Amino acid sequence: MEKFEATNMQLVKKCRLGDRKAQFLLFRQYSKAMYNIAMRFLNNKMDAEDILQESFVTAFLKLPELKNDNHFGSWLKKIVINNCLNALRKKQHFFKDLKMDLVSDESEDNGNLKSRTDPAVLHQAIKELPVGGRTILTLYALEEYKHREIAEILNVSESTSRTQYKRALGILQKKLKN
């Protein structure tokens, strides 16, 4: 891990000098994770690729603004998430429109989830969620944002964020059962 961080920091340092090879190595290192984040938000291959390209370009150009080279990954992730949210806003997606009828029965037993759920299936199920719930679920459950932060970012109330998260989780539960 230490070795990875050291290498990573060296790459970031080289990127600061505009080293194209270092930029490619950093891209190769982070592209898959960032692409999957973008896919979970946008559920569209081309849009996700556009976001990935835009985010890496932004990151490399604004690298002088990064204070700690060790935080490149989290900084890049923030750029990707912001770009995804902006893309959703551009498509006029608002985050208050989850349908109640899709909410699953929370008392339903989902059995041994750990043993029978394939991560690829779960990933696919998340992508198929309605955009509002999907965004909040991704931010809260996967990217570890607080409901307070989500409310601020999406310009909704904290309780809306909580409610939509629960609903999205319910829909996801139902999808996985099917």
Add this chain to the structure above:
Amino acid sequence: MISELEKYLKENRENLDTDKPDQLAIWEGIRAELDENKKLSGNNHRRFLFNWNVAAAFILILGLAYIISNLSRNLPAENTITLSSLDKSLGQREKEYQSYIQVTKQELGSNEFSNDPVIYEIQTEIMRLDTLYNQSINDLNEIGYNERIIQTIFSIYEQKIFLLKLMILETKKKKSHENKYLL
């Protein structure tokens, strides 16, 4: 139940990344954009330098204009240099010539014989000397103190006095001639 799903999501966060991006295609796009940006920033840098040069030239021109304007303001107006401003003794000598000319002109009085060819010739010569005097003063303003110009000016005064005296003599001659015939 839901909390179990939530827990599962958090625990399997890394495993969820199952989509594979077209890395090479995306990298090509990134590289092209970075290259474009580099070119643009190079152009911006050149444009910045060009703008700075223009601004510097403008400031230089303004500065020069200010200096020239100040210099010309500090220069005396045209024909303001007099011999007395150059040297008191020169001024004194000029005054003496001017007084003498004044007295001579008074002695001459009104010119009754301006139509006489000789008197007319002398008057034309005096006018030519006046023009020459103005030119010499202009030269003095442009060049400043110059011995030859100063000598020219004094020479003009002397010639003018000589011509005025000549005109007095000629006038006297004409008058005596008229009287002779009248008597």
